[in-house]
Amino acid sequence: MRRVGKRARTTMSGAVVGVIADTHGLLRPEAVAALAGVDVIVHAGDIGGAAILEALRAIAPVIAVRGNNDRDAWAAALPDVARTEVGGVRLCVVHDLKELRGDPASEGVDVVISGHSHRPSVARRARLLLLNPGSAGPRRFTLPVAVARLYIGPAGPRAEIVELAVAPPPAR
Secondary structure: OEEOOOOOOOEOOEEEEEEEOOOOOOOOHHHHHHHOOOOEEEEOOOOOOHHHHHHHHOOOOEEEOOOOOOOOHHHOOOOOEEEEEEOOEEEEEEOOHHHOOOOOHHHOOOEEEOOOOOOOEEEEEOOEEEEEOOEOOOOOOOOOEEEEEEEEEOOEEEEEEEEOOOOOOOOO
16 A cells, blocks of 8 residues: 655645546646645546646646556556555545455445546445546536545545536537
8 A cells, every 4th residue: 555655744634635537638727726735636547648647746746547548658657546545544546436346445445536437426335435526627428527625634534526617518
């Protein structure tokens, strides 16, 4: 299990994790603004290029997994699944939740972060928090463009979806 580096705050007051997915090569200024001030960023795949990760690293340390569209050479070093710990909370990151093997809760995981569906959601399964930030890249159908914030504190992890104020899709 990888622990987040020294830039991440892991004090008793907690940490804030910015969560983004499905950028598909587009890092919107609204997403950058929504992630400002976080302690660490998790990208749940379909990144679209190394430049996206570099831009995110300018904000905070980044944990990223490869998505099904991340096929070029730059993505070869990215894992399919990443397990890490932030502020004493164990995270498991995977692009497509259907690809996750085993029972994360029985492995001590507190939060599972995924992307792929482009649908933002926060759900609980017993003590396990499931978080999908939705898509922060090109709009897909009428789904919102969003990121998420994961708050880690003494009361445990909690998450919120942050819908980005971007132009609506053109009318047909």
